[in-house]
Amino acid sequence: MNFIYDRLLGGKNGMIGIAILAALIFIVLPIGLDLFRLNMVGKYLTYAFAAVSLVLLWGYGGILSLGQGIFFGLGGYSMAMFLKLEASSPENTAIQSTPGIPDFMDWNQLTELPWFWQPFDNFGITLIAVILVPTVFAFIIGYSMFKRRVGGVYFAIITQIIAVILTVLIVGQQGYTGGINGITDLRTLHGWDIRTDSAKYILYFINAILLFAVIFLSRYILTSKFGRLLLAMKDKEDRVRFSGYDVSNFKIFVFVLSAVISSIGGAMFTLQVGFMSPSFVGIVPSIEMVIFAAVGGRMSLIGVVYGTLLVNYGKTVFSETLPEVWLFLMGGLFIAVVMFFPNGLAGLWEKHGNKLTACIKNRQCVIAVKAFIENKRAKKAPATSE
Amino acid sequence: MGDYTTQELLSIFAMQGFAGFSLFSVLLLMALGLAIIFGQMGVINMAHGEFMAVGAYTTYLMSAVSEKYFPGFIQYYFVFAIVFSFLIAGLLGYLAEFALIRHLYKRPLDTLLATWGLSLIMQQTFRSVFGAREVSPTLPDWLLGSYQPTDTIDIPLNGLFVLALTAIVTLGVFILMYRSSWGLRVRATTQNRVMSGAVGINTKKIDRLTFALGCGIAGIAGAAFTTIASTGPTTGSLYIVDTFMVVVFGGAGSLFGTIASAFSIAQAQSILEFFISGSMAKVMTLLTIVIFLMMRPEGLFSIKVRK
Amino acid sequence: MSISDYALAIEDLTVSFDGFKAVDGLNLYIEKDELRVIIGPNGAGKTTVLDLICGKTKSTDGSIMFMNKEMTKLAEHEIVHAGVGRKFQTPSIYENLTVYENLEVSYPKGRSVFGSIGFKCTQEVDARIKEIAKEVFLEEFLDMESALLSHGQKQWLEIAMLLIQDPQLLMLDEPVAGMSVKEREQTAELLKGICKGRSVLVIEHDMDFVASIADKVTVLHQGKILAEGDMKTVQNNPKVIEVYLGH
DSSP: OHHIIIIISOHHHHHHHHHHHHIIIIIIHHHHSOHHHHHHHHHHHHHHHHHHHHIIIIIITOOOOSOHHHHHHHHHHHHHHHHHHHHTOTTTTTTSSSTTSOHHHHHTTOOSOOGGGGGGGSHHHHHHHHHHHHHHHHHHHHHHHHTTTOOHHHHHHHHHHHHHHHHHHHHHOHHHHOGGGOBOOOOEETTEETTSHHHHHHHHHHHHHHHHHHHHHHHHHHTSHHHHHHHHHHHOHHHHHTTTOOHHHHHHHHHHHHHHHHHHHHHHHHHHHSOBOGGGTSHHHHHHHHHHHHHHOTTOTTHHHHHHHHHHHHHHHHHHHOHHHHHHHHHHHHHHHHHTOTTHHHHHHHHHHHHHHHHHHHTHHHHHHHHHHHHHHHHHHHHHHO | OTTSOHHHHHHHHHHHHHHHHHHHHHHHHHHHHHIIIIIIHOOOOTTHHHHHHHHHHHHHHHHHHHHHHOGGGGGTHHHHHHHHHHHHHHHHHHHHHHHTGGGGTTOHHHHHHHHHHHHHHHHHHHHHHHOSSOBOOOOOGGGSSEEOSSSSOOEEHHHHHHHHHHHHHHHHHHHHHHTSHHHHHHHHHHHOHHHHHHTTOOHHHHHHHHHHHHHHHHHHHHHHHTTTSOBOTTHHHHHHHHHHHHHHHHOTTOHHHHHHHHHHHHHHHHHHHHHSOHHHHHHHHHHHHHHHHHHOTTOSSOOOOOO | OOGGGSSEEEEEEEEEETTEEEEEEEEEEEOTTOEEEEEOSTTSSHHHHHHHHHTSSOOSEEEEEETTEEOTTSOHHHHHHHTEEEEOSSOOOOTTSBHHHHHHHHSSSOOSHHHHHHOOOOHHHHHHHHHHHHHTTOGGGTTSBGGGSOHHHHHHHHHHHHHTTOOSEEEEESTTTTOOHHHHHHHHHHHHHHTTTSEEEEEOOOHHHHHHHOSEEEEEETTEEEEEEOHHHHHHOHHHIIIIIOO
């Protein structure tokens, strides 16, 4: 019990934070929003997986990946391939010149399913792929870089280049990937129509539960000696190495873990949104995931969820009404977070939150506001009497 | 390749190779600026591409102004445009260093994010001022036309001009960084900031001017860029990853490495492009370099130091 | 004595950086339970010798035998596992962790990825941390963020982080640099205590401090040994006076 309380929930403060977030995601939002908006929140929450993964990797590990979109995409595409195959049954695609393969393959004169698509007609294998593909991918990248002690900005740039490669590849290989439009027109999962209202509700809750599971797992890992070692490495990598730790293994592990977490987010994205495209893989989405984490607070597993929701909400509102302003705001956000709020919302909360809660508890703010108003009145009164 | 005769193949190589030279010129000019900023100061400037766009837009503006008000000037404006591109991009770089970069010297990853933010703001500014449509300046007659050494080879003059410009700028950078007392001070500051300050070098001023110089050279790259393609708000961002790759691949801090790296990346991409699709050429080039960098993170050329 | 009787036997050790030999054919033998001090002018290769032993720098030639095991081909963490601990010149501690956490992180259990995730701070670990903290005069500061410690206390904390691993060879690079006179005296006492049951290799410039702790002194100059022996002999050696002590 103690273990759950301290390690998973993070003591009293951590538990309050979790409880508030859970209430928001499980109760307030589903009740307060219509399905369209709730589905949108669900989409944002899939990005929160990537943001949480960046807390582990960047916040604690000090390793900035500008390629989390790669893994988000790997998970998303894995899921999309499965759903696409189910949607492309020979009956559904009877009008194609080769029935039974996805429509975009047919348009690109492919006559049989490519080998790497074949495993994805099985849901179990697809779920394994959502975990295994990013694991292998991240392991190869992480192993070759961290064993050679490549880190810092080099790592950031190389992950960015890999994100570019993957996007160019997906866009260029239309016949195998659906190209720039991505994999669209996804319908059912084992016959269960994911486009219905009930399915959307269910998927929202599955997504939210998974997100909390990932947060708990991350907190468990970060509160262990492993978490402290990550912080220690960020500060004095050599000291950790000469204390008998193989630093690269720790980095590889945290990179792989962050990749898997992002990939789960990607898979849930596909399920809730109903398509997957290269625009969620490349440089821009990857760096946006970093800004979600930065705004929420790169050291706070809970904070980044708020950061993700807030930035995406802002993006949606502004791109509907004032698209020109959005890029200015986004740019300003990057600069402001880095220069003035390096710990993001969570940092602000830590600094001023206590005052606020104390204030609310003691009703001090009510008293203060009253005093302020009285004061104003008192000042005004003699002025009018003169 | 079997469908081509040897003669044709040679011509293809010559022409694609020359197209590669234009790409090489722009990449090298961009990379020179970035190499100075990254190699000397350790700052990752993600807005570097936008400073190039500043140069390109400056050239466009000057062309538009000359066309409208000084039609006789249209043959000569381009030379001035190069100078102005350098000055305006350099001035903006100077301001960016003052307002932003200097607060973040000890936090390279944060600089990366902040300059990304700067790049978004600059892109949107371009879009608001010049519109989302791509623009291109009216080039003077002497930049048009081509040179035909044989029947099958056709080399555009603007490419030759850009190549010459690149050579001059590269030489200038070399002299400035390695043969002038200013360059000595820059290099001293890079190697030991505290000590340089102690012996009387104004390290803050050096940083600001170095950053401005890097951005100014990106501005020249922008002017050169207008001769081979048109400019849009996101033009710069298309080149930033390639440019970083050139710098990292060449080995940070090595001028020769940067040149060699820009050359091989541009040539590989340009020649491959003829035989396979453009996107696959890009994938192959990038992938080769990533794998190379994984094997040899220090890049092509690097100096061994006693740590 | 044969080589196998020494705790550390370095033979013909050479490292060159682009032709410059920072350490040149060095032979150095350290016995079990010995406290050896290396002195020498700046650039003599003292720190490089420590770097070579702990694997931070790879040697060009020669061998380093520690407890009869060749070290030159091992990775840094494997050398630590073999029982070598090294303190850096400037105090290298984790400023963002508390003193307690610094020691916990250095505790030699849970050194693998999964081991560290499953690591539990048992009573045994807790007792050990407190014992070591007491030894280096930090028992009252366990919950303090280590960034707030004084310079001298940071040096001690780093020594404690090594002691908790109970190394067979402890290498200290200028352990009293930046310490007050009182702290120096305390450190001298500390070193005399900790060299029981292990070998200690110290680099130091402060000759009074060296005189107060050393069994045997090695003088390094231009990557080679200039003189070796007890403090008196070394201090009176004319070559040593010329290159190092003579001012």
